[in-house]
Amino acid sequence: MTDTNWLPDLTQSDGPKYLALVRALRDAIRAGELTPGAQLPTVRDLAWEMKVTPGTVSRAYQLATQEGLLAATVGRGTFVAPDRPRFGPTQSFYIEREPESLNGRIDMRAPRLPELGQGAAFDAAMTALRDRIRGDWLDYPSQRDEAVLREALVDWLADRILGPVSAEDMALCYGGQHAIMMVYQCCLRGDRPTVLIEELAYAGFRHAAKLARAELVGVEIDAHGLCPDALEAACRRHAPQILCVTTEAQNPTTARMPVERRRRIAEIARAHDLQIIEDDCYSISQSNMPALRALAPERTWYIGSFSKTISAALRLGYILCPTGMGQAGRLTAQHSFFALSRPISDLCHELLSSGVADDLRRRVQGGFSDRLEGVVNVLGRHALHWQPGLPFVWLDLPAGWRASTFARMAEAEGVLLRSADEFALIHGRAPHSVRLAVPGNHSRTRIEEACLRLSRLLDSPPAEISV
The missing domain is CATH 3.90.1150.10 (Aspartate Aminotransferase, domain 1)
Structure with missing residues (x-):
């Protein structure tokens, strides 16, 4: 038994019905017609009353839940979410206990990284930098200052099969999560773009999509990772703009994708003009299989960071942009935060160039x-x-x-x-x-x-x- 007989009128709405239903939910909640805690009709009941398909209502409920408008409880139903601040993210990221x-x-x-000499290495690197600190630490950082760090990171990635890459293909940022957000900013367009992710995936993809006001669609995975047939079906149905995928160390299932499947995914992405975020933050070193960045260099944004190998506190992330798109990636960074802070970029360069990293x-x-x-x-x-x-x-x-x-x-x-x-x-x-x-x-x-x-x-x- 639901708490409301709410029935929206979508007859005057343009565009897809599911988006119109989300707008109607949003307007009703803001107007107080739907109050916090009110239980909504089931998907089938509302679809019957509105004369639309259950898929339309289900999609709208999912989208509204991701926005924080609704809250779904397994076995109980869908409810109007409790009161929340009008602006800002509706769901926090992981908050770990101290x-x-x-x-x-x-x-x-x-x-959590084991402490295996990082503290002493950072101390030594900072000591080496001490005599080189000049007035240029007083000005805003620039992309030009980062050039030597980008070159060092290209060498750092030499144990992966990434195809031809150079420092000009790279953009730097503050960790892997920031890298995801930057690629969304580079690639997503339109009012409510669609992003594909693996049906079980790193939660950061969801949080970044929420900030980018993108709709997420999960794609089936199996023991070898993302399923190509399911990907192709999702492309035909949803016209997505970005695919987020992990080939080397799928999080959370640990699957490693075979080469032939990687090739097939690259072909599908090319056929549907799909941009790819290839997350390699957890990858083990010495990979012997080509990354998607090597198989589809014109559309793959390969991301990684120091967080799982050196130190999460440094917040160093990097993006190998598609061929010819490095400047676009760096321009996004420049418009967002100018460039990495000099203490971080200089420290990371010292660690890399000295071999300590x-x-x-x-x-x-x-x-x-x-x-x-x-x-x-x-x-x-x-x-x-x-x-x-x-x-x-x-x-x-x-x-x-x-x-x-x-x-x-x-x-x-x-x-x-x-x-x-x-x-x-x-x-x-x-x-x-x-x-x-x-x-x-x-x-x-x-x-x-x-x-x-x-x-x-x-x-x-x-x-x-x-x-």
């Missing part, structure tokens, strides 16, 4: 590999998916478990993790799986102890699972 508030629990929600990357890789080995040794007899050196694993739960229930019970056992629901779109498909990140700030022994607690849970599913 270590002192964990009360002895181990946090495996997001990877390569050494730190090898150490961090080794630290993660050792801890990952502990996770696999304990949980490997379960349906565990992983890649050597990758700082997270994907666990398919046995019969009797739901991801949300397992996450709650794991927290009661002192282990924080992420359920599949946190990587899925609202109304999207979420399997009964969880992601466990490798916390580099804990010892291998502590991590193994946490995994033993999870293993005991996996062996004892609850007798009844609530829907």
